[in-house]
Amino acid sequence: xxxxxxxxxxxxxxxxxxxxxxxxxxxxxxxxxxxxxxxxxxxxxxxxxxxxxxxxxxxxxxxxxxxxxxxxxxxxxxxxxxxxxxxxxxxxxxxxxxxxxxxxxxxxxxxxxxxxxxxxxxxxxxxxxxxxxxxxxxxxxxxxxxxxxxxxxxxxxxxxxxxxxxxxxxxxxxxxxxxxxxxxxxxxxxxxxxxxxxxxxxxxxxxxxxxxxxxxxxxxxxxxxxxxxxxxxxxxxxxxxxxxxxxxxxxxxxxxxxxxxxxxxxxxxxxxxxxxxxxxxxxxxxxxxxxxxxxxx
Amino acid sequence: xxxxxxxxxxxxxxxxxxxxxxxxxxxxxxxxxxxxxxxxxxxxxxxxxxxxxxxxxxxxxxxxxxxxxxxxxxxxxxxxxxxxxxxxxxxxxxxxxxxxxxxxxxxxxxxxxxxxxxxxxxxxxxxxxxxxxxxxxxxxxxxxxxxxxxxxxxxxxxxxxxxxxxxxxxxxxxxxxxxxxxxxxxxxxxxxxxxxxxxxxxxxxxxxxxxxxxxxxxxxxxxxxxxxxxxxxxxxxxxxxxxxxxxxxxxxxxxxxxxxxxxxxxxxxxxxxxxxxxxxxxxxxxxxxxxxxxxxxxxxxxxxxxxxxxxxxxxxxxxxxxxxxxxxxxxx
Numbered sequence: 001x002x003x004x005x006x007x008x009x010x011x012x013x014x015x016x017x018x019x020x021x022x023x024x025x026x027x028x029x030x031x032x033x034x035x036x037x038x039x040x041x042x043x044x045x046x047x048x049x050x051x052x053x054x055x056x057x058x059x060x061x062x063x064x065x066x067x068x069x070x071x072x073x074x075x076x077x078x079x080x081x082x083x084x085x086x087x088x089x090x091x092x093x094x095x096x097x098x099x100x101x102x103x104x105x106x107x108x109x110x111x112x113x114x115x116x117x118x119x120x121x122x123x124x125x126x127x128x129x130x131x132x133x134x135x136x137x138x139x140x141x142x143x144x145x146x147x148x149x150x151x152x153x154x155x156x157x158x159x160x161x162x163x164x165x166x167x168x169x170x171x172x173x174x175x176x177x178x179x180x181x182x183x184x185x186x187x188x189x190x191x192x193x194x195x196x197x198x199x200x201x202x203x204x205x206x207x208x209x210x211x212x213x214x215x216x217x218x219x220x221x222x223x224x225x226x227x228x229x230x231x232x233x234x235x236x237x238x239x240x241x242x243x244x245x246x247x248x249x250x251x252x253x254x255x256x257x258x259x260x261x262x263x264x265x266x267x268x269x270x271x272x273x274x275x276x277x278x279x280x281x282x283x284x285x286x287x288x289x290x291x292x293x294x295x296x297x
Numbered sequence: 298x299x300x301x302x303x304x305x306x307x308x309x310x311x312x313x314x315x316x317x318x319x320x321x322x323x324x325x326x327x328x329x330x331x332x333x334x335x336x337x338x339x340x341x342x343x344x345x346x347x348x349x350x351x352x353x354x355x356x357x358x359x360x361x362x363x364x365x366x367x368x369x370x371x372x373x374x375x376x377x378x379x380x381x382x383x384x385x386x387x388x389x390x391x392x393x394x395x396x397x398x399x400x401x402x403x404x405x406x407x408x409x410x411x412x413x414x415x416x417x418x419x420x421x422x423x424x425x426x427x428x429x430x431x432x433x434x435x436x437x438x439x440x441x442x443x444x445x446x447x448x449x450x451x452x453x454x455x456x457x458x459x460x461x462x463x464x465x466x467x468x469x470x471x472x473x474x475x476x477x478x479x480x481x482x483x484x485x486x487x488x489x490x491x492x493x494x495x496x497x498x499x500x501x502x503x504x505x506x507x508x509x510x511x512x513x514x515x516x517x518x519x520x521x522x523x524x525x526x527x528x529x530x531x532x533x534x535x536x537x538x539x540x541x542x543x544x545x546x547x548x549x550x551x552x553x554x555x556x557x558x559x560x561x562x563x564x565x566x567x568x569x570x571x572x573x574x575x576x577x578x579x580x581x582x583x584x585x586x587x588x589x590x591x592x593x594x595x596x597x598x599x600x601x602x603x604x605x606x607x608x609x610x611x612x613x614x615x616x617x618x619x620x621x622x623x624x625x626x627x628x629x
Contacts, residue, residue, distance in 0.1 A: 081376075121407065122379070122408050122409075129379070130379070130404075130408065131403055131404065131407045131408045132403070133403055134399050134403055136368075137372050137399075137400055137403060137404050138372075139372075140368070140369045140370075140371070140372020140373050140375070140376065140400070140404070141372050141373070141375050141376040141379065141404055142376060143369070143372070143373050143376060144372065144373035144374060144375055144376020144377040144378070144379070144380065144384075145376040145377070145379055145380045146376070147361070147373065147376070147377055147380070148376065148377050148379075148380025148381060148382050149380060151337070151358065151359070151382070152380075152381070170368065171368040171369055171372065171400070174364075174366035174368060174369035175369045175372065175373075177364075177366070178363060178364070178366065178369055178373070
C-alpha cells in the first residue's frame with residue numbers, strides 16, 4: 001500500500017503537456033518501475049517490449065497527443081491503437097501515469113475481474129482504443145479509423161503502435177499496401193524495432209530486413225529515430241503531422257528490456273515476467289536511474 | 298400461426314420469378330444510402346458479383362475496394378465502425394469469413410464493432426467453381442462467435458428486408474447469400490424480424506425447419522407429403538443466431554419430430570443449433586438435411602443439390618425417417 005501511495009503522489013496525472021526531456025525521462029522511469037511491479041505481481045506477461053517502448057508511449061501521451069484523461073472519449077481526441085497487444089503493460093502504465101485511472105489498479109494486471117486484460121479489450125480501462133492480441137490486426141483497424149476521420153473531415157490523427165516481429169504477418173502488408181495507395185496522411189505508425197521476437201532475434205527467426213526501404217516502396221513517408229530519445233520522438237510526431245500526402249511510419253530503434261541490464265537485448269525476456277528477486281534487482285537499477293535524473297546527472 | 302399471415306406468393310408450387318438474394322442485398326444498400334450517411338461499403342475485389350457495384354457508382358466516396366485482401370478488409374471495417382461508420386463488407390463466404398475468421402473474432406466480435414459481414418456465393422449451388430469456392434462451413438464458424446447475429450435469408454425479398462434490419466441493428470452481424478437466382482416466394486408484405494422464426498405452412502406431424510433458398514424446397518416437400526397424408530409444418534429460421542428457441546421448442550412439442558434443412562454441413566449450422574436447443578429444452582427425434590460431412594465438387598447447381606440430397610425428394614425421405622423414429626419413441 002505504501003508503494004502505491006508513493007506512486008500516486010509522484011504521478012504527473014492529467015496536467016498539461018510536457019516537453020522537458022528530463023521530466024519525460026522521469027515519467028518514463030516511473031512507468032518502467034510500474035511495469036516491473038505489475039508484471040511481477042501478475043506472474044506472467046511480457047517484459048522486453050513494454051520496457052523498450054516506455055519512452056515512446058510516455059512521450060506520446062505527455063508531449064504529443066491531443067487528449068484529455070478526464071474526458072477519454074472526447075470526439076476530437078487523437079486515437080492510439082496497439083497492434084502488438086502483448087506489450088499492453090506499457091500502455092496501461094502510461095495511461096495510469098497520465099491520469100486515466102489510478103495507478104493502484106495496475107497491480108490487478110491479468111487477474112480475474114480486472115480491466116487490465118492480458119491482451120487489451122477496447123475501452124478497458126478508459127483510453128484503450130482497441131482490442132488487440134493476435135498479431136497483425138492493429139494497423140488495419142487504424143487504417144479504418146483514419147478513413148472514418150477523413151470521411152468526416154476530422155482533424156484528429158490515428159497512431160498505431162506496432163512491433164517488428166509482427167511484420168511476419170501477411171495482414172500487415174495488406175494494410176501497408178492499402179494505406180499507402182490511399183494516401184492516408186492522417187495515420188502514423190510507430191514500429192518498435194527491437195530486433196527480438198519469442199523464438200529469437202528477428203533476423204534469425206524470419207529476417208524483416210530494412211523496414212524503412214519496404215515502407216518507402218509502399219508509398220509511405222519514413223522516419224527512423226532512437227526510440228529512447230524524447231526530443232526525437234516529439235520531432236518525429238510533428239514531422240509526420242506535416243506530411244500531407246501519405247502516411248508516416250516512424251521506425252523506433254529501441255532496446256528491449258531498456259533500463260534493466262539483465263533484460264536488455266535478450267530475446268529470452270520477450271515473453272516472461274520477472275520473479276520477485278529479479279523484480280527487486282530491476283527496481284534497484286531503475287531507482288538508481290531515477291535518482292540520477294532527479295539530481296540532473 | 299397460419300401461413301396466411303406470412304403473405305407468401307399464392308401458389309408456392311407454381312412457376313415463380315427467380316432472383317438472387319444478393320440482388321436484394323444490393324438493392325437494399327441503395328435504398329438505405331440516402332438516409333444513412335454513415336453507411337459505407339467495402340469489397341474484396343468482388344464489387345459486381347456481390348452486387349455492390351451500383352452502390353459504388355452512386356456513392357463513390359463511401360465505397361472502398363480493398364483488393365484481394367480479406368484480412369485487412371475485416372480490420373479496416375472494424376476501424377471504420379469504431380470511428381462511427383456502419384460498414385458492410387462483401388466477399389465470397391469462403392474468403393470472408395473463411396479467410397479472415399481471426400480478424401472477425403478479435404477486431405470485430407470481441408470489439409463489439411458494428412460491422413456487417415456479407416458472405417456471398419455460399420453453399421453448394423456455387424456450382425462449377427468447385428469445392429474450394431463452396432462455403433459449407435461459414436454458418437458454423439460464425440455462429441460460435443459470441444454476440445454475432447447470423448442471418449440466412451430465403452429469397453430476394455427477404456434478403457432486402459434483412460439488409461435493412463441489419464443496417465439498423467447495432468452489433469456485429471453475418472449475412473449469407475448463394476449465387477443462384479432462386480424462387481421469390483415471399484412478398485414485400487411478408488414480415489421480417491431479426492430472431493423471429495416464421496411459420497410458412499402449418500402442420501401437425503412433423504416440422505421442417507430451414508434457412509436460405511432451400512426453404513422453398515421444404516415447402517415443395519411439404520406439398521408432396523400432404524398428398525401422402527403427412528402434415529408437415531414448415532418454419533423459416535432465417536436468423537440462425539440468436540435462434541428462436543421458443544418457436545422451435547413449441548414446434549417440437551406440437552409435432553414431435555424435426556427435420557433441419559440448409560445448404561451447409563450438417564454439423565455446426567442451423568441443424569446443430571436446433572439440436573443444441575432441443576437437447577436442452579425438449580429432446581425430440583430429428584433428422585438433418587445438409588452436406589453430409591463432405592466437400593463439394595464442380596457441376597451445375599441443380600445437379601449438385603440433387604446429387605448431395607438437398608432437394609425436396611431428399612427432404613421427404615428424411616421426413617419419413619424421422620416419423621418412423623417418432624413412432625418408435627411413442628411405442629416404447
